[in-house]
Amino acid sequence: MVKTKSNILKFVDLLVVTLPASKSLTVGWNFGSMLGMVLIFQIVTGLFLAFYYTADGSVSFSVVQYIMYEVNYGWIFRVFHFNGASLFFVFLYLHIFKGLFMMSYRLKEVWLSGLTIYLLIMMEAFMGYVLVWAQMSFWAAVVITSLLSVVPIWGPAIVVWIWSGFGVTSATLKFFFVLHFLLPWGLLLLVMMHMIFLHSTGSTSSLYCHGDYDKICFGPDYWNKDGYNLIFWFVFLVFSLYYPFKLGDPEMFIESDPMMSPVHIVPEWYFLFAYAILRAIPNKVLGVLALLMSIISFYFFVLVNNYTSCLVKLNKILVFCFIISAVVLSWLGQCLVEEPFITLSSIMSFVYFLLILLMLIVYFFSKNLFL
Numbered sequence: 105m106v107k108t109k110s111n112i113l114k115f116v117d118l119l120v121v122t123l124p125a126s127k128s129l130t131v132g133w134n135f136g137s138m139l140g141m142v143l144i145f146q147i148v149t150g151l152f153l154a155f156y157y158t159a160d161g162s163v164s165f166s167v168v169q170y171i172m173y174e175v176n177y178g179w180i181f182r183v184f185h186f187n188g189a190s191l192f193f194v195f196l197y198l199h200i201f202k203g204l205f206m207m208s209y210r211l212k213e214v215w216l217s218g219l220t221i222y223l224l225i226m227m228e229a230f231m232g233y234v235l236v237w238a239q240m241s242f243w244a245a246v247v248i249t250s251l252l253s254v255v256p257i258w259g260p261a262i263v264v265w266i267w268s269g270f271g272v273t274s275a276t277l278k279f280f281f282v283l284h285f286l287l288p289w290g291l292l293l294l295v296m297m298h299m300i301f302l303h304s305t306g307s308t309s310s311l312y313c314h315g316d317y318d319k320i321c322f323g324p325d326y327w328n329k330d331g332y333n334l335i336f337w338f339v340f341l342v343f344s345l346y347y348p349f350k351l352g353d354p355e356m357f358i359e360s361d362p363m364m365s366p367v368h369i370v371p372e373w374y375f376l377f378a379y380a381i382l383r384a385i386p387n388k389v390l391g392v393l394a395l396l397m398s399i400i401s402f403y404f405f406v407l408v409n410n411y412t413s414c415l416v417k418l419n420k421i422l423v424f425c426f427i428i429s430a431v432v433l434s435w436l437g438q439c440l441v442e443e444p445f446i447t448l449s450s451i452m453s454f455v456y457f458l459l460i461l462l463m464l465i466v467y468f469f470s471k472n473l474f475l
Contacts, residue, residue, distance in 0.1 A: 168237075237360050
């Protein structure tokens with residue numbers, strides 16, 4: 105027992121105390137620690153909500169209202185959990201963009217595990233969105249699950265299996281609820297692996313130095329720097345209490361009606377860029393393929409296997425252009441399906457993939473270009 109306790113303390117010490125960290129880490133390296141905090145926050149608030157939630161299509165919408173109005177402090181847990189998802193994606197995208205600026209994809213295990221976490225978080229957020237069982241979330245479930253029908257041979261069978269029938273029903277809701285509850289515990293393990301991979305290679309820095317001469321102990325110096333996260337938490341709490349549903353959709357206050365879909369189906373803001381790419385391509389199969397490649401294409405960045413400086417201006421220009429294209433696509437994703445937005449979505453989708461390809465090709469051959 106004593107030996108086990110000693111091993112745990114040693115592991116924690118290596119993880120957050122004696123870990124060698126570069127002296128040049130800025131606040132940009134706080135995004136990872138903030139994500140860990142938000143993940144724990146989401147698990148705790150979600151756990152309390154699960155005590156009162158009922159995964160039954162006939163009452164689930166009413167149960168959400170019951171949590172808001174009748175359960176002691178239920179409203180604050182739901183408001184924090186709902187807005188916590190947005191907070192998570194804000195820092196997740198900042199974390200990814202920082203990784204692109206610092207060429208973190210050269211830390212292959214870290215990059216691959218991080219991208220896998222991103223994909224699972226997207227699935228987790230989608231399933232949580234459906235649990236409200238309101239008009240927008242119900243029809244979002246219908247649209248997104250229907251996309252799986254493009255899978256060759258087994259597509260229709262997969263859709264029927266997920267629906268647990270021939271339409272989105274209470275059985276589908278229960279399926280999503282169970283996965284939404286269980287997946288975060290698996291994510292915790294994956295996040296731990298992500299940190300172990302990161303600490304085995306060492307983090308990137310603004311100078312991309314890996315020599316021992318640039319290292320100091322992570323604690324307590326970087327504990328103080330992580331204290332800046334409290335500022336963001338304060339902003340989050342104020343925003344959640346003053347504007348609790350600012351990031352939501354009015355259709356989320358209307359109970360689901362399987363007989364009448366909303367005029368304009370729109371996902372949450374953090375999925376809008378992918379939704380715009382999906383809508384930009386008229387062909388369903390190609391649209392779904394483009395949707396998947398908008399994320400999966402980043403897996404190919406592990407093919408970059410050189411240590412050209414990440415301080416070159418070309419890298420910054422390409423990443424900045426990529427961020428702008430993603431933001432414009434997100435804006436187009438919430439626009440009506442009409443001209444000129446259809447054409448603009450097609451153009452920006454092309455630009456989005458072109459920039460990914462340029463970043464991949466340029467840095468794959470960057471030894472010859474810059475040395």
